[in-house]
Amino acid sequence: MDMIRFEHVTKTFGGGKRVLDDVSYSIRKGEIFTIVGPSGTGKSVSLKHMIRLMTPTSGRVWVGDDCASEASGRDLSRIRSRFGYLFQSAALLAWMDVEDNVALPLREKTSLSEAEISKKVAAALEAVGLAGEGRALPADLSGGMQKRAGLARAIVTEPEIVLYDEPTSGLDPVTSRRIDALIAELSSRLGITSVVVTHDLHSALSISTRIALLGGGKVLSIDTPGEFVRSQLPQAKAFLEAQYITKRGAWEAGAR
């Protein structure tokens, strides 16, 4: 079953630059779908279309049976309630501590009691390994901890789909692998559909169900990790070689 579907989506920016050019693909329920590609090829723009922070110049974006690109008002609220979003910068509110940040969507959008909210927040923080850090302000946390707090906020409402924008950028390798493990665990344990935008091929190969390679505004390929490392596409080869991934090593990583 398709969870998200792009139908001939084109996005044009100032000066006529086509960031997405007649892009069509679909993301299945429960899979970890990773989008890779050089900078400026529309990876984050694709994510923003899924949750309608941007609208296509032409074409449509579907979330289940709802046309997200044309939704407004309550329909848009209902569509957005199905999503969690981990921003590249974590996007935590600076004046609130971690607990209040994570509790925010529950306090604002549900009628749960404070006791129930506290329970859910504690569970979310536990899931991302931040139990005991609830009273810290975002500025007092490291980059990796901020990302994990952002992830706790993204999953606390138990969304069907979580969008990850560069979840491992700027993090050390150990923290990066920890974030990867969290994404994989959330997907398998809760059945969440995950869409990950990343430059980190190690991460993409180790957690993805399928990998989409974007280039020049087009989807160049959609492969399993194994197919991706064997790809004969020059862009895929260049991407692999740039990150020193040999076919054998990457295959092993992708097969995990």
Add this chain to the structure above:
Amino acid sequence: MTISREPDPRPEPRGLLQRLGRAALSSLALAGFEASVCARAIVSMRTVFGRRQRPETIRQLHACAVKSVPVVSVVAFFIGMILALQVGIELRTYNQEGLTGSAVMASMLREMGPFMAGLVLAASVGAAMAAQIGTMSVNEEIAALEIMDIDPIRFLVAPRLAAMVVAVPALSFYTCALGVLGGAVVSHTQLAVPWETYFRNAMDFASQKALWVGLFKAFLFAFIIVTVSCCEGFRTTHGALGVGRATRRSVVLNFLLILIIGYFVTRFFY
């Protein structure tokens, strides 16, 4: 209400005429955006003292009103002193320095009180609002709120508007009172006007109409400062450079609007 973060798809304008046309259209679009944000914030104000938003509203009230008292005090006292000195010296030429209190009261109550409170708050609190919301925009915190289906206008603008609607008129009245006091000190020490004469003449000119017009102006300035500052914050792009630009634009626009609208309000009532 959704804050648009769509880049402008139109090509760069060429030639003077195109640039002027683009600038006019952009100004109209900005005015429309500001009007819709202001209207939405007014509608959302009914929630600001609710259980969820009360702490934020109180925090904003503290930031807008209490923290502004020291700078407003210094400005108000010195404005009153300057006014008294300027007017008093002229009046002394005609042996009428006893009327200094009247002149200081009239101008403080009707004009200088709301203007000074408005300008000081625009430069301090308004600039801080633009910078904070601008930083939130570039850090994608505004987008995060929207994705959580939390209206940024209700969540961020309404508590600030509620705080400013209280703070600007209150500080305007305070500015006026302290200005008159500053004028009294100068009148007594430099112009040898007895305290009693100064305050009696001042109170004779403290008309109710002047008080209400002054407070009405201050009330309008509160809406201007919050709307302009928050909208400039929401429109911020391009990182730290953009935050700096937004802050500068908000201060300049606030100053211009406060002066222009203040003039027309005075003209309408007098």
